[in-house]
Amino acid sequence: MRKKSDIIIVAKIASTSFTNxxxxxxxxxxxxxxxxxIILMDFFxxxxxxxxxxxLKRAAKGGHIGAFYVIVNIFQNR
Known part of the structure; x- marks a missing residue:
């Protein structure tokens, strides 16, 4: 049977991992x-x-939705 202290230790480790x-x-x-x-400042x-x-391409590949928006607008206005 597990002790209460063992459960507390496991909970602390899990919460620390989640926080990390x-x-x-x-x-x-x-x-x-x-x-x-930085891209926006340099570009404009x-x-x-x-x-x-x-x-801008790297940020878009990383999933930054604003970068996708800017790329679409740049190519749409050309």
């Missing part, structure tokens, strides 16, 4: 959001349009 998982996912999402914002300032275009 969520933090990792948030960091991953944050990277794409930051990349997207016309500093480095080729580089901005490349990063």
């Amino acid at each position: 998982y969520i933090n990792a996912k948030l960091r991953y999402i944050f990277i794409y959001i930051c990349m997207y914002l 300032k016309d500093d480095q349009p080729e580089l901005a275009s490349e990063f």
